[in-house]
Each structure stands twice: as C-alpha cells, then as structure tokens.
Amino acid sequence: MNRWVKVGAGILLLAAGLYVIVGEQMAGVSADAVVNAQVVTVRAPVDGIISLQVRTLGTRVTAEEPLGNITDPRPDELRLTDLRQTLAHAETDLRRIEDLINALVASRAAYAQQAEDYGVGRTRQVEARLAEATAALEAAQARLREADATMRRATDLSRQGIQTAADFNRARAGFEVGGQEVEVARNRLLYLTIEADAARRGVFLGDSYNDAPSSQQRVRELDQRIGELSAEVRERNRRIAQLEAAVAEERVRLARFREARLIAPAPGVLWEIMTGNGEYVRRAQDVLRLVDCTTTLVTASVRESVYNRLKVGDAVQFRLLDDGRIFEGVVARLAGSGAETIYRSLAVGPSAEHLKRFDVAVSVPALAADPELACAVGRTGRTVFAGRPLDALRRLMSQFGLF
Incomplete structure (x- = not known):
C-alpha cells in the first residue's frame, strides 16, 4: 500500500512537472520586446542662424522648455518697404490735395468779397434809380394836375365861345399826355421796386446778365470743387489709416519672424541633433528630434501561431x-510581418530578425507612469500574451526582491 502511495505521488509530481514545462513553453512569449516611443521633430519656424541651448544627446527636457533660438540677420523687408512707399x-497726395483746397479757399474768399461788394453796389444803384423813378412819378x-387845370379852363372858355377849337384840342392833348406820363412813371417805379427787392435778396435782375454776377457764380463753382476735394481728403485719410495699420502688422510679423524660439512640444529626451550650432537654417528645416515620453509603448515580435491568437485589447x-x-x-496594435514603415516615427527601429516575425505593439500604462522608466527607450524585456503556470510564484518572488 505504501508503495502504491509513493507511485501515485511520483505520478502526480511527474504530471505537475510536465504541466509546468509544457505550460511555460506553450505560453505566448515574444522573441524580443523593446521599450519604444514616438519621435517628435522640431523644425525651424523661421530662416536664420540657430543657437542651441541643449546640445547633449539624451538630455531630459520638460514640456515648453526652451531648446534654442533662431535669429534672422537678413529679414525679408520687401513687403514692409512697399507698404512704406505706398504710405x-x-x-x-493728401498734402497736395490739402494745399489745393487751401488755394481754392483763398480764391473763394476773394470772389466772395468781390460778390459782396458787387451786391452792395448794385443794391445802392437800384435804390438810387428807385428814388429817381419816385421823383419822376411825382x-x-x-x-x-397842371394839364387837368388847363383842360378845365379850356372847356369853360370853349363853352362860352371865347376860345377856339384848336386851343381846346391842344389843352385836351396835353391832359391826355400828362396822364400817360404818370402811368409810365408809375410802371417804371414798380419795375425798379421789384428789382430793388430782388437785389436785397442777392438776386440781380437785368436784360444783359443772369440772376447772379460772375464772381458769385465762381464762388459756387469753387464750393463744389472744394466739396469734391474734401471727399478725396477723407478717402485719403481712410487709406492712410489702413496703410498705417498694415505697416504696424508687418512690423509685428517681421519682429515675430526675425527671432523665434525652439520649444519642446512635450516632455522627452533629446534624441538627435540634425544641425550644428551657429548654422543658417531654412524655415521648416528639421533641427532636433525628441523622444516624446508621453507616448511610451512596447514593441515586440512573436511567432505566427501566437500572433493569430491575439486581438487588440488582450x-x-x-x-x-x-x-x-x-x-x-x-x-x-497588430501590424503583422514586414511592418517596417510603422517604425519611421518611433525612436527604435526593428531589426532584420524582428521583421521576419509578426509585430505587436503593447500599451503599458504603468510603465509610462513610472518616472524612471517612462523614457527608458531602448531597454529590452519579454512580453507574455497568456498566463503561465509559474506566474503566481514569479509575482510572489518579485515582491520579496528574489526575482
């Protein structure tokens, strides 16, 4: 009985050993695994001479940390020069128009004084004629009245037979002529009264000229021209304001592009310096390459049999x-075999043996959160895609620092 117990125990131990050996060998373990991360390229924002503050490969940098600056000793000021010339x-042109307006204003003042003097003189002349017409009417x-008295005496004498018919006819003709003369004088007075009223309002009536003298007409023409030039002045002022704003914006733009700073876009490690300190670089030229520590991941390669059992999220x-x-x-990510192109943006490229197997990318949040291992790019290890019999023992030994 004791012998059969020993045999059974041996069989159990043999089976457990075979399970461990087979389980350890059959588990999905990667052939290689490398800590990797995205590489960020820092490009020159402007043309100029570069001065680097960080010059040692592997230097840790923080986000927004200055990496250097670029100064352009020969900024392109062609647009600024054109704007200044246009301004x-x-x-x-504005000063020319203003000088022309000043000259026209002076001419207008002279013509206005001449028109005023003419109006005063013409009004006095018409008023003098009006007084003359009034006297003529009287x-x-x-x-x-004298002809009327003569007519009445002639009528009385004619009735008495003392005066001849010829004398009576002459007296009657004189009376009729006197009445017509009064009518002419009254109409003349009315005409001059109308002309005087119009002259006082600045309107001059006559057969040989218009309602206004030539000096006053010239004043009106100058007023119209001054109004047109004033509109041009306002338009020039608006144009100058726009040009001044454009010049100010261009100066700001030149100041921004005359000197620029290189800033680390994310916390990382200086991976590659692609230009020398003091060199002249062109805009958008690659200057530095940084490993972005916030994108740490593990890249591994596995056999095809293991790869076909995997899916994203395992x-x-x-x-x-x-x-x-x-x-x-x-x-x-499951990239398959020959996944060379996806490594162009990563810090560590694949080996030839890696490309012969099937590529797997693994996200390890705890590794990215570890301050010591977040940027441990290039360190190697192993990935296990299925549980192994001795995993519990490994975790226990790891806690005590024995593994």
Missing part, C-alpha cells in the same frame, strides 16, 4: 530584463 505716396403827377504582461517587476498592459 508715403498717399501722404504726399413830377409827372404835378404836370398832370491582456499582456511585460517584464524588463534584469528587473523583477511585472507590468500589466494590453495589445494596442
């Missing part, structure tokens, strides 16, 4: 060589 031409009325365990800690992760 100077506009200001010159004289005609006096002659009419749990993964990653362990660095010479480090007992185990980091939990998930499958982030």
Whole structure:
C-alpha cells in the first residue's frame, strides 16, 4: 500500500512537472520586446542662424522648455518697404490735395468779397434809380394836375365861345399826355421796386446778365470743387489709416519672424541633433528630434501561431530584463510581418530578425507612469500574451526582491 502511495505521488509530481514545462513553453512569449516611443521633430519656424541651448544627446527636457533660438540677420523687408512707399505716396497726395483746397479757399474768399461788394453796389444803384423813378412819378403827377387845370379852363372858355377849337384840342392833348406820363412813371417805379427787392435778396435782375454776377457764380463753382476735394481728403485719410495699420502688422510679423524660439512640444529626451550650432537654417528645416515620453509603448515580435491568437485589447504582461517587476498592459496594435514603415516615427527601429516575425505593439500604462522608466527607450524585456503556470510564484518572488 505504501508503495502504491509513493507511485501515485511520483505520478502526480511527474504530471505537475510536465504541466509546468509544457505550460511555460506553450505560453505566448515574444522573441524580443523593446521599450519604444514616438519621435517628435522640431523644425525651424523661421530662416536664420540657430543657437542651441541643449546640445547633449539624451538630455531630459520638460514640456515648453526652451531648446534654442533662431535669429534672422537678413529679414525679408520687401513687403514692409512697399507698404512704406505706398504710405508715403498717399501722404504726399493728401498734402497736395490739402494745399489745393487751401488755394481754392483763398480764391473763394476773394470772389466772395468781390460778390459782396458787387451786391452792395448794385443794391445802392437800384435804390438810387428807385428814388429817381419816385421823383419822376411825382413830377409827372404835378404836370398832370397842371394839364387837368388847363383842360378845365379850356372847356369853360370853349363853352362860352371865347376860345377856339384848336386851343381846346391842344389843352385836351396835353391832359391826355400828362396822364400817360404818370402811368409810365408809375410802371417804371414798380419795375425798379421789384428789382430793388430782388437785389436785397442777392438776386440781380437785368436784360444783359443772369440772376447772379460772375464772381458769385465762381464762388459756387469753387464750393463744389472744394466739396469734391474734401471727399478725396477723407478717402485719403481712410487709406492712410489702413496703410498705417498694415505697416504696424508687418512690423509685428517681421519682429515675430526675425527671432523665434525652439520649444519642446512635450516632455522627452533629446534624441538627435540634425544641425550644428551657429548654422543658417531654412524655415521648416528639421533641427532636433525628441523622444516624446508621453507616448511610451512596447514593441515586440512573436511567432505566427501566437500572433493569430491575439486581438487588440488582450491582456499582456511585460517584464524588463534584469528587473523583477511585472507590468500589466494590453495589445494596442497588430501590424503583422514586414511592418517596417510603422517604425519611421518611433525612436527604435526593428531589426532584420524582428521583421521576419509578426509585430505587436503593447500599451503599458504603468510603465509610462513610472518616472524612471517612462523614457527608458531602448531597454529590452519579454512580453507574455497568456498566463503561465509559474506566474503566481514569479509575482510572489518579485515582491520579496528574489526575482
């Protein structure tokens, strides 16, 4: 009985050993695994001479940390020069128009004084004629009264037969002529009254000229021309204001492009310096390459049989060589075989043996959060894509620093 117990125990131990050996060998373990990260290229924002503040490869940098500056000793000021010339031409044209307006204003003042003097003189002249017409009317009325008296005496004498018919006819003709003279004088007075009223309002009536003298007409023409030039002055002022704003904007732009700073876009490690300190670089030229520590991941290669069992989101365990800690992760990308192109933006490229197997990218959040290992780009390890029999023992030994 004791012998059969020993045999059974031996069989159980043999089976457990075979399970461990087979389980360890059959588990999905990567052939190689490398801590990797995205590489960010810092390009020159302007043309100029570069001066680097960080010159040692592997230097850790923080986000927004200055990496250097670029100074352009020969900025392109062609547009600023054109704007200044256009502004100077506009200001010159504005001064020309203002001088022309001043000259026209002076001429207008002279013509206005001349028109005023003419109006005063013409009004006095018409008023003098009006007084003359008034006197003429009074004289005609006096002659009419005399002719009327003569007519009445001639009528009485004619009735008495003392006066001849010829004398009576002459007296009657004189009376009729006197009445017509009064009518002419009255109409003349009315005409001059109308002319005087119009002259006082600045309107001059006559047969040989218009309603206004030539000096006053010239004043109106100058007022119209001054109004047109004033509109041009306002338009020039608006144009000058726009040009001044454009010049100010161009100066700001030149100041911005005359000197520019190189800033780290993210916390990382200086990976490659692509130009020498003091060199002249062109705009958009590659200057530095930084490893972005916020994008840390693990790239591994596995056999085809293991690869075909994986899918995005599967749990993964990653362990660095010479480090007992185990980091939990998930499958982030399955790129397959020959996945060389996807490594162009990563810090560590694949080896020839890696490209012969199937590529898997693993996201390990705990590794990215570790301050010591977040930028441990290039360190190698192993990834396990399925649980192994001795994982529990490994975790226990790792806690005590024995693994």
